Amino acid sequence: MRRSLFRRNKKKETNNNEENFSIKIFKNLDKNMGNLKKMLDEPNDLVIRKFTIHDSKHKCGVAYIDGMVDSDLVHNNIMKSVQLITGRKPLPEAESKLFEEIYQEILSVTSIKKGTTLDDISNAILGGSTIFYINGIDNVIIMDTQGGETRSIEEPITETVIRGSREGFVENLRTNIVLIRRYIRDPNLRFKTYQVGRRSKKSLVVSYMDGIINPDIVKEVNRRLETIDMDDAPESGYIEEWIEDSFLSPFPQILNTERPDKVAAAILEGKVAILLDGTPFVLIAPATLGNTLQSPEDYYERWTIGTLLRALRYLAAFIAVFLPALYIALVSFHQGMIPSDLAFSIAATREGVPFPAFVEAMLMAITMELLREAGTRLPTPIGQTIGIVGGLVIGEAAVSAGLVSPAMVIVIALNAIASFSLPSYSVAIAFRILLFGLMVAAAIFGLYGIILCYIMLNIHLVNLKSFGVPYTTPFAPNFLGDWNDLVLRAPVTAIKRRPTYMQTHDEKSVNKGD
Template identity: 45%
Template sequence: MRRLRKRTVVNNHLPQTNSIEINKQEKSLYINLKKNIQIIQETLGNSSDIIIRQISIGQDRDVQVSIIFVDGLSNSSSLNDFVLESLLFNADFKSTTKDPFHVLKELVISVGELKEVGDFETLLAGVLSGDPAILLNGYTTGFLVGLKGWEERGVQEPSSQTVIRGPREGFSENIRFNTALVRRKIKDSTLRLEEQQIGRVTKTVVALMYIHGIVDETVIKEVRQRLSQIKIDGILESGYIEELIQDHTYTPFPTIFNTERPDTAAAALLEGRVVILIDGTPFVLIVPAIFPQFLQSAEDYYQRSEISSLLRLLRFISIFITFLAPSMFIAVTAFHYEMLPQSLLINLTEQREGVPFPLIIEALLMEATFELLREAGIRMPRAVGQAISIVGALVIGQAAVEAGLVSPAMVIVVAITAITSFAIPAYNMANAFRILRFGMMILAASFGLFGIILGMILMVQHLCSLRSFGIPFMSPYAPSTKADYKDTMIRVPWGKMISRPQFMDQINVLRNNNRSKKR
């Protein structure tokens, strides 16, 4: 009886065969228009947003035509003006003397993008993507009309990568808008675009962009291969693709760069990288990626080289402060207090007289509280999120000091650590150091400065072992490429940036033939 019950439960939970998969066996369209419409309605489950308009055209009104589209995905005004009106008033012909199919294709339908289709799978994929379909009675071939049009967000300034000087346009959720924004930056015939659909159910359009003659062919082949190996039912954001094609899964460091700025994507293409655009998200992926790339801002290339170099040095310093400040404070205060001046040591000792927790517990408590406040400020509505994060940090910090739960010095260290973490341009790279910071605090509380040195050695070893599509993640530092140092921690003037990054193994290396002259 138990085995019978198990079999019954398993059978009840077996996935039901989808009607779309059943009707895919009916591959080719039928010559009978009514049968085609019936199959389409059954396959789509008679959904209320599937509009099927049946009309008669020709002088004798003896040619039956059906227009199928999804309400909300197709441009209704263009459909009425360029398809329905043309069919009803301009399709004036004798079906006995002229072929209706060719008349519609060559004389009647005044739309630039017109594609012939002869099977249900392609027709349904086009209709569900927003392209209206036109079927004629007596023909096994129909049309897909390029009239996608839905409500969408226009081109706006990117919110995650803001600049003071530079373009204010950002990518949107429409992949065709995004490719057009990149082509506005690079008006060259060598810019290539390849598209494919990924996701068995969502059928998300994924596009590759690269510059032929600059990109390394081995890199583009590797990107194509990894994308072709993705077998999943849906892709809703570029983060899906990022996790499925990255070289290393179990690492806190991102090995694929993402951006919502067209100028950043164009600059990456000019350096020989590959840009991956995903329909439905404003964040595009750039591969291969290296560590210094996550500390660079688009504005670095619009300011003078001296200013850009200073800002980059500040970002590198902020990484060390974000990563090491709490652990260094714990190690020096708990183990190596002889390194501190006597007056400072006395002040710190007096501040900790009434604190009931060990130093590591105090640090972990404050860091966790701040991370909770940061997360709450992000998830709360914009009108109150910023106020809650700021007021919460001030009130909780002041109250914790007055209650004797933490020392004022610890509050200062945590505040400085939080400020420096915001100076890192790439949010995902800042998250990596935020995670590792807790491990460094535990090592510092256990072994002092020796634990910090051990943690640094392990982290550097891990970074040097990472690769991004075959490129060492720590390039150009490890392996060392001195010619590429000109655009890492500092940026030399544009007149001296003659060559592209050499770690990419490009054929076309030179990008600037100008020589800087002293005046």
């Protein structure tokens, strides 16, 4: 009973807070300033500056959060311009007419609007805007003055650039939008803004190319974004997990990237980009399994090189998932399938090893995962040293102690190298998860267990979708016309159409061929 009463009181308190935020602004300047301080609990970074204009007859004031605004813009384009211009020209005596003249003619800030409630003020000032008050007016002027210290544009950290633009997304949403506009200078490029997070109220932008994209995809993306209900979305991973089709699948159904060129290419293919303020990782949807094994460098090099690189990635994907499991199955159950010379060599290296192949593989795989995690968490120079030296030292020590065989060390090393060669970090983690399941199946049923897992994996993949697009397309369902840009990368002049499975309005691909 007490719990339910507490919940009711808490709900009532929340409703009262929401009502207080939606109350109208008063006409008294000092009362408005006091309400603003009270609402924010008088923080040290709240700057309030009061001054007078028009022969000291009208009191005005500005308020902003220090560090979130461009202070030069506030001082020079707002306060200084208001005081100078109002002192040189006759102004109306009535506060309402003075307010309109300042709003229409005097303030030289590009983005400007009016606010009437405390909710308008709180959202604006906490987002980096400056509030302009005039005594006797129950409206305020909200000026977009975002600024402060931000990270400059740098090369993407998580995606190494071999050839192409060195620019990478940053944490500032405006900068990221500008980076996309630099690549696509088309009036049909759209940016639709949302607000996510009950408390954080962060800006989220959906970008797509009108006239190319299938409108059904846009509607579905908008529908899912409108269902987001959380206090804060500190990173785009929260958005990805909320709107993806199946949260139980280990495979990423939405791609993430720090590269503007990759986002621009996806938009021109008829896909959607989702940008969140505060993170350099932009989401791309819908995604397919083939997309996870592609890289922008495939198009920047000649088509023969791009085809070779893609073929190597598909081979690396197979090795990253199946190689340790195949080794366990062959050594434990199907020795007759191994060539005689190789079988004798493996048997000689395993002599004296006290563990079965499955235990060997699990020990080495877990050790490799620990080294990866340690290398990721440590500072970059130390992390690289730990990953290389740690792997060599532990592997050599394990072989010398007779705990594992040299062949097992080679298998796990090849598996690790193959997973590192995959361009998508998320799909590499998915393959590492599947690896352990396949190893267990191989230890119990041998090759039959691997085959059963492979069948179940295919069933899962063909049933998986990303915003209505089958995850395995164009493999299944089969679109032969899209195979020229799948495992093979055909010459640019031969890629004349956008992916068929995207069902775009404009099928001809102008950027990849005529």
